[in-house]
Amino acid sequence: MRNPAQRLEADLLSYPGMLVDETVVWRAWAALHQTEYDRFEHNIRLGPGRDPGPAYSPEVRKGEILNSQMRIDSVGYQDIQPDLLPGVIASPQDVYDVFPSAVATIFEVKRRATLAALGEIVGYYQAWVEEWPNNPAPRMEIVCVEYSSTILPGTRALNIALVLVAANFSILSNAHGT
Numbered sequence: 264m265r266n267p268a269q270r271l272e273a274d275l276l277s278y279p280g281m282l283v284d285e286t287v288v289w290r291a292w293a294a295l296h297q298t299e300y301d302r303f304e305h306n307i308r309l310g311p312g313r314d315p316g317p318a319y320s321p322e323v324r325k326g327e328i329l330n331s332q333m334r335i336d337s338v339g340y341q342d343i344q345p346d347l348l349p350g351v352i353a354s355p356q357d358v359y360d361v362f363p364s365a366v367a368t369i370f371e372v373k374r375r376a377t378l379a380a381l382g383e384i385v386g387y388y389q390a391w392v393e394e395w396p397n398n399p400a401p402r403m404e405i406v407c408v409e410y411s412s413t414i415l416p417g418t419r420a421l422n423i424a425l426v427l428v429a430a431n432f433s434i435l436s437n438a439h440g441t
Contacts, residue, residue: 388403
């Protein structure tokens with residue numbers, strides 16, 4: 264019998280950094296909204312990260328920098344032509360180099376959104392606008408199945424879209440089988 268991570272292996276590879284249940288939520292959202300965007304990038308690293316210094320090997324330094332950076336679940340781009348971009352986007356800068364007026368949306372994906380999700384997306388937004396001050400500020404969207412009402416004042420005040428989706432979590436059940 265395969266476990267949920269094995270059953271969702273292809274999706275987990277497509278959406279690195281998302282937890283298994285977040286992958287189910289994202290698939291439900293994508294089934295409804297994917298065509299509204301020209302391109303998606305997942306597991307976007309943002310901010311400087313912490314470099315442990317030259318006493319460590321380049322691989323260890325790179326790993327520590329990546330692990331200490333902020334990590335955005337997904338970014339959707341609009342008003343771009345995907346075929347003019349490289350196959351792999353290392354940074355939003357790669358998109359802005361070709362499409363300076365690209366419209367980006369930062370997505371935070373949770374099964375149940377709480378104040379932690381609100382804090383994460385606000386932190387990502389602030390880091391983004393500091394890094395790319397000459398490009399359009401990104402939109403923000405929290406995608407979830409349910410949420411704590413404590414996030415509503417913040418989502419309203421900060422213009423963060425709260426998108427609820429109906430996701431079928433039966434694939435996570437051991438009764439699901441192979």
